[in-house]
Amino acid sequence: MTDLLSQPFAAEADGGALLPAQPKSVRETGLEQQLIVELIAKAVFLAGKCHLPVLSTRLRLSINVLREVLAFMVGEQLLEVAWRGDSDIDVQYQLTAPGKQRAAAYLERCAYVGPAPVTLEAYCAQLERQSWRRPGRQRVGAAEIGAVFGEDRLDPGVLALLGAAMYSGRSMLLYGPSGGGKTTLAKKLGALLQGHVAVPYAVVAGHEIIRLHDPLLHLAPAEPARQAGERRSGDTRWALCQRPLIEVGAELGADMLDLRHDGGGGCYQAPPHLKANNGILVIDDLGRQRIDARTLLNRFMQPLDLGLDQLTLRGGHKFSLPFDVVLVFATNLAPRALLDESLLRRLGYQIHVGALSAANYRALLRQQCRAAGLACDEAAADYLVEQLHGASGRPLLASYPRELLGRIRDFAGCAGQAPRLSPAALEQAWHSMFAACAAAPAAAAAAEADPGNQFETIV
Secondary structure (H helix, E strand, O other), X not given: OHHHHOOOEOOOOOOOOOOEEOOOOHHHHOOOHHHHHHHHHHHHHHHOEEEHHHHHHHHOOOHHHHXXXXXXXXXXXXXXXXXXXXOOOXXXXXXXXXXXXXXXXXXXXOOOOOOOOEEHHHHXXXXXXXXXXXXXXXXXXXHHHHHHHHHHOOOHHHHHHHHHHHHHOOOEEEEOOOOOOHHHHHHHHHHHOOOEEEEEOEEEEOOEEEEOOOOOOOOOOOOHHHHHHHHHXXXXXXXXXXXXXXXXXXXXXXXXHOOEEEOOOOEEEOOHHHHOOOEEEEEOOOOOOOOOHHHHHHHHHHHHHHOEEEEEOOOOOEEEEEOOEEEEEEEOOOHHHHOOHHHHHHOOEEEEOOOOOHHHHHHHHHHHHHHHOOOOOXXXXXXXXXXXXXXXXXXXXXXXXXXXXXXXXHHHHHHOOOOOOOHHHHHHHHHHHHOOOOOOHHHHHHHHHOOOOOHHHOO
């Protein structure tokens, strides 16, 4: 592992993890030559004929590596040159009759055709190298917390807890009434993670391929020009990405917490926490998953304590790899109704996200009026806080202003009028949100006053 950690990399201008250096030989890829032979044979079999640069792009291996393997395959009479142009890379290959038979057998055994994987050892070394917990990395501070959450009008105590949790890298539980903004806050935590990470398209463990990179979850950096420069000298089996923030909710089941074999694709699909390595995994609506909350937390306790997770392949083969994930749980249920004291204590930080103060609620309303292009009428704001909230007993939750303004725009647009913040417009929007709700004002106020109660009683 030490040798891999000291390998050269394409560039490292800002302390962030960049692409490993491009391998120039089969040996430098770390892969067995036979695995590359099989990938080439399957790709050419499906294409009929394959141009060398196209093959390089599909397998994400350099021309030099491919030439080494292609020469071997031609010598073994598995491949032949179908056409050759003027340049040394302007070459098309096709399978011989024995090569087609061999490729068909490869596809029957494993249907995976795609980017060549990186080794498990190389992946583990890269995870350690680009961990934002490594000594010398910039930690989250008050300035970063203020920049990301400054417009959310949170209580200073909540900001302090968020900052301490992110500084430590420990897990956290955001709890409070529905509509308090827990999910929004959880998603914004990703902006606190600095730098980029290299994510492999696939990893080989034993003789099995695990597909890891997901273009919907592993987002490209905001500086495409810089990324292009790095890719010219970097190993393109890796994608340069923003640090991941992955969210799962009530759909999460026990079967999603381990590797899942895709028979049709011929490979394994990585679980969410593996895709979230070097970043954040948000588990929303804790207590409503297809797996008991205690079982879910127990699944992650040992990886959190040791910094290592263990996964299992078919046949029972187990392997370990770094667990470099900030776990963020969010729930509108009472923590003590979900988890016992020992689990709550091991969770790290428990952060109550509840009602805003009247001053912060008004400030949030003004801010969202500006964002929506509406004038904020102070008399209307008074009516919202003192009459609508005051009479109903509903807490001043962060989600209400945006939702109310959206409904005001809907009603105005349907009537062919320009939207305007007024007591009448607010009343119409308010009743469209709450007319069918039977929650008693007293119960709502009591639940907000006592965080130990069931928050789900508040709509």
